[in-house]
Amino acid sequence: SYVLTQPPSVSVAPGQTATITCGGSNIGSHSVHWYQQRPGQAPVLVVYNDDDRPSGTPERFSGSNSGNTATLTITRVEAEDEADYFCQVWNSGSDHHYVFGTGTKVTVL
């Protein structure tokens, strides 16, 4: 099955930039989507199709995807950005058609 690997944790000071990676075999050939999940809440879509933002997602959130790594970047980090972040792809070749990454906990120092 297709595996997406994320770093377990990222720590960042307010106002700085957080970079969250999502590694997968030739992930650049897939469209990658990102979800934010605050403690005790449901996931919220923050980026879709690698680098598009739904209305309501701050411009501080951006995405990229190439080769074997997709990246979610949060600039000018704020306290409210502290959450778990999950990448996701649709993989028709897998029994698990929709695959989530292992998740990254972003801590704002």
Place this chain on the structure above:
Amino acid sequence: QVQLVESGGGVVQPGGSLRLSCVASGFTFSNFGMHWVRQAPGKGLEWVAVISHDGSGKHSIEKGRLTVSRDNSKNTLYLQINSLSSDDTAVYFCAKDHSSSWMDYWGLGTLVTVSS
């Protein structure tokens, strides 16, 4: 606005069965595919099942034990879980599909606990 409200969770004995429901509002339910995603305590997200807008297409991670269905006349999505084990203990979320690729709206989830 889009609302998804799950129900049907609870404490169930190993080997038992459960049917979860998700009532949708704020959009034309019959036009969209729907997903179930679960999250074990302290763990990540795991996709469970998807069903097409009209119910003609279904996929799940365990065919036969996890069965997704829908009733478009009631704006309701279902997940039937049979032969429950401790591995099924999780919060179960329903989510609206977008372009058969991502999930653009999620419910708050319903907790299933498998315990004797």
